[in-house]
Amino acid sequence: xxxTYTSGEQVxxxxxxxxxxILIPLxxxxxxxxxxxxxxxxxxxxxxxxVTIGFxxxxxxxxxxxxxxxxxxxxxxxxxxxxxxxxxxxxxxxGFGASSLGIKLDVENSGARFLLTLLFYGVxxxxxxxxxxxxxxxxxxxxxxxEIWSGVANAILGVVLYALLDRVKQRT
Amino acid sequence: xxxxxRYRNLIVLVGVLFAQVLGLAVQVKRTTDGESTHxxxxxxxxxxxxxxxxxxxxxxxxxxxxxxxxxxxGVRAENRELKQEIERMRLEQARITQDADQARRxxxxxxxxxxxxxxxxxxxxxxxxGSEQSRSVYIDKGEHDGIKTDMAVITKDGVVGKVLRVFRSxxxxxxxxxxxxxxxxxxxxxxxxxxxRGTPAGEVVLEKVMSDENVPVGENVLTSGGDGIFPKGLxxxxxxxxxxxxxxxxxxxxxxxxxxxxxxxxxxVTKIDERQAQPDQSGAMRAVDILAERLPTVPTKPENPAxxxxxxxxxxxxxxxxxxxxGTGVAKPKPSIGIxxxxxxxxxxxxxxxxxxxxxxxxxxxxxxxxxxPSSPPVxxxxxxxPQPPAQDTPQ
Numbered sequence: 001x002x003x004t005y006t007s008g009e010q011v012x013x014x015x016x017x018x019x020x021x022i023l024i025p026l027x028x029x030x031x032x033x034x035x036x037x038x039x040x041x042x043x044x045x046x047x048x049x050x051v052t053i054g055f056x057x058x059x060x061x062x063x064x065x066x067x068x069x070x071x072x073x074x075x076x077x078x079x080x081x082x083x084x085x086x087x088x089x090x091x092x093x094x095g096f097g098a099s100s101l102g103i104k105l106d107v108e109n110s111g112a113r114f115l116l117t118l119l120f121y122g123v124x125x126x127x128x129x130x131x132x133x134x135x136x137x138x139x140x141x142x143x144x145x146x147e148i149w150s151g152v153a154n155a156i157l158g159v160v161l162y163a164l165l166d167r168v169k170q171r172t
Numbered sequence: 173x174x175x176x177x178r179y180r181n182l183i184v185l186v187g188v189l190f191a192q193v194l195g196l197a198v199q200v201k202r203t204t205d206g207e208s209t210h211x212x213x214x215x216x217x218x219x220x221x222x223x224x225x226x227x228x229x230x231x232x233x234x235x236x237x238x239x240x241x242x243x244x245x246g247v248r249a250e251n252r253e254l255k256q257e258i259e260r261m262r263l264e265q266a267r268i269t270q271d272a273d274q275a276r277r278x279x280x281x282x283x284x285x286x287x288x289x290x291x292x293x294x295x296x297x298x299x300x301x302g303s304e305q306s307r308s309v310y311i312d313k314g315e316h317d318g319i320k321t322d323m324a325v326i327t328k329d330g331v332v333g334k335v336l337r338v339f340r341s342x343x344x345x346x347x348x349x350x351x352x353x354x355x356x357x358x359x360x361x362x363x364x365x366x367x368x369r370g371t372p373a374g375e376v377v378l379e380k381v382m383s384d385e386n387v388p389v390g391e392n393v394l395t396s397g398g399d400g401i402f403p404k405g406l407x408x409x410x411x412x413x414x415x416x417x418x419x420x421x422x423x424x425x426x427x428x429x430x431x432x433x434x435x436x437x438x439x440x441v442t443k444i445d446e447r448q449a450q451p452d453q454s455g456a457m458r459a460v461d462i463l464a465e466r467l468p469t470v471p472t473k474p475e476n477p478a479x480x481x482x483x484x485x486x487x488x489x490x491x492x493x494x495x496x497x498x499g500t501g502v503a504k505p506k507p508s509i510g511i512x513x514x515x516x517x518x519x520x521x522x523x524x525x526x527x528x529x530x531x532x533x534x535x536x537x538x539x540x541x542x543x544x545x546p547s548s549p550p551v552x553x554x555x556x557x558x559p560q561p562p563a564q565d566t567p568q
Contacts, residue, residue: 030220032302033310034227040433043304062181070188078216079299080306081336081346085196087303089189096185132305135193136200139351140305141372 014058014169024168025051025072033079044150046121048072050158052091053120054165056098057107069095083136090127094120110159117158121151214339217310221342224299225312232296289403291443292326293317297435298342307350307374308333309435314341322401324441330407330429331355331395332438343440347432348408349376356398357408357426359391368393368408368426376409378424385422387414393426403444 016024028047035042052072056065073091077084098120101107107116125147132138176183295311313319315338325332325345333353337344346353349370357368357378364385366378378393391411397404413425 026219029216029302030223033220033299034224034302036300036302037297037309037435043302063184066181066185066188070192074192074212075216075219076302078213079220079310080301080303081308081344081350081352082303082306083196083199084212085192085199086305089192089196092185092188092192096181100181128305131196135196138305139372143373 013060013172015172016055016058016169020168021055024055024165025068025075029072029075029079032076044146044153045157046124046154047157047161048076048087049091049094049121049124050117050154050161051165052095053098053117053158054162056095057102057113057116057162058165058169060099060102062096062099065095065097065099066092067095069093082132082138086128086131086136089131090124093127094124097123110163113159113162114155117155118151121154122147125151213337217339217342217344221299221310221339224310225342228296228298228312288445289441289443290445291441292439293319293442295319295325295343295438295440297345297438301344304374305372307347307370307432308336309345309347310342311345311438311440312342313440314339314343316341318442319343319440324402324406324444325438326406326441327430327435327438329431330409331402332430332432332435334401335440345438348428349374349432354399355402355408356396357393358396359387359411360394361391362387365396365398366424376426376428378411378426379421381422381424383416383420383422387411387422387424389414403441 025048028051032042032045032047052065052069055068059065059068069091070088073086073088074084076087076091080087098116101116105112105116107113129140129142132140293313295313295317297309298312299310301308311319311325319335319338321335321338323335325334331348333345333347333350335343336346347370348355348368351370351372353368353370355368356365358365359378359381362385364381364387366381368376368378370376381387389411393408393411395402395404395406395408407429409426409428411424412427413423415423417423
């Protein structure tokens with residue numbers, strides 16, 4: 001069992017099997033595209049983001065986190081009509097940040113996971129907003145109310161989703 | 173080397189971000205989007221849409237079983253109500269058909285060109301973009317089915333959007349509530365034209381209507397045909413809010429006629445014909461003829477003089493015998509004079525108008541102005557014939 005030592009604490013590092021590594025992000029992207037047709041409110045959730053954070057915090061490897069986030073984001077971008085890279089860049093940063101923070105913090109309990117998801121949801125939205133406005137000239141509107149409620153909703157769903165991911169992750 | 177190893181993660185992060193920003197900049201700079209990223213999009217769509225199609229098929233099959241076998245309660249009552257509705261709509265249809273006939277004649281006089289949806293293809297919505305910033309959906313028809321970019325997508329309720337990207341067996345449809353969409357629109361009654369756009373919040377607004385115009389809430393918004401994508405006259409939505417904008421234009425909110433959040437099946441307009449409006453009659457019609465249709469009814473002239481009182485100045489019977497009075501030239505089909513302003517022109521082959529010979533047996537005769545030629549007896553309200561029954565069918 002590989003253990004990393006940070007600030008005197010033992011932090012376990014996990015990995016996912018190859019089928020899980022491929023199928024879970026694909027399923028998340030698929031559900032993100034399919035569920036809003038049946039449940040329009042589902043657009044406030046960002047399942048690929050939650051999977052990115054879940055993978056990054058479990059693996060605790062910044063490089064793996066940024067590449068996973070980048071690929072998931074690009075896949076998500078490819079389904080939209082916007083230029084490819086908006087979600088890619090945002091999720092690359094989130095993947096890197098979540099895995100870096102996962103090394104330093106204990107993210108095994110629900111409270112920490114809730115706050116971590118809330119934080120990175122905000123980071124993701126800010127980066128997306130800045131790139132969309134600054135680089136692509138999209139006229140997005142920033143609404144604090146909407147973002148806070150969406151962040152809380154995603155954090156709650158994230159806690160549930162991470163519990164499910166715990167079942168498929170393997171200790172290295 | 174030690175520094176590189178120490179900051180390896182950060183360097184990789186910066187490299188990956190730089191590559192993506194560069195790619196993004198290239199895409200933004202290129203006006204023809206899609207070429208540089210086409211392969212990535214094909215892979216992504218190819219990975220996701222088969223599952224969406226399969227789930228859609230399962231859902232449709234389950235729904236069919238439910239609707240065809242289990243959900244039959246109240247069908248008889250519904251059938252009865254629908255029959256009543258059909259009767260009511262037939263009456264409405266007769267009136268509209270006559271108005272349409274007249275409109276066509278007027279359009280022909282003015283050499284208008286009309287657009288007709290001549291071919292559509294039904295498609296099922298199988299997925300969405302999954303993003304609040306990209307309001308678009310995927311349909312299960314693509315290049316193999318003849319779908320092309322910029323084809324209009326509609327439902328029975330109204331306009332949905334246009335085809336933005338086409339893949340082998342799927343296509344991406346940009347909805348009208350996306351901020352990058354634009355639809356030429358016109359207000360139904362006030363005839364004010366504008367551009368319909370989506371907002372970042374997913375609302376639909378009508379732009380470019382001057383702030384000094386009066387736009388009532390509840391007015392219908394139709395396509396104007398000016399964008400070259402949507403045929404003219406399709407319902408788009410209804411005005412829900414009108415407020416003065418910050419500039420010279422009004423801020424008009426529109427509720428889309430089609431429920432864009434719950435799309436299941438749509439129609440892709442695969443062919444639009446543009447042809448000059450033709451009146452149903454052969455030969456051009458003069459404006460005076462159209463006006464004459466609106467004049468009061470001339471009652472039946474008895475064919476047999478013995479049946480009715482013969483007046484000394486009565487006009488001789490004309491069209492009933494098929495003969496043409498001397499000096500009137502070749503008898504052309506002319507409209508009979510209708511009742512109470514109801515257009516009863518007799519275009520050949522139209523169901524509604526073929527019943528134009530009134531129930532009293534009013535004969536067709538060469539048009540003459542009854543106001544200047546008092547050869548016919550005056551209209552007696554007591555003898556006024558009953559209105560014609562509405563047409564039962566309109567052959568397509």
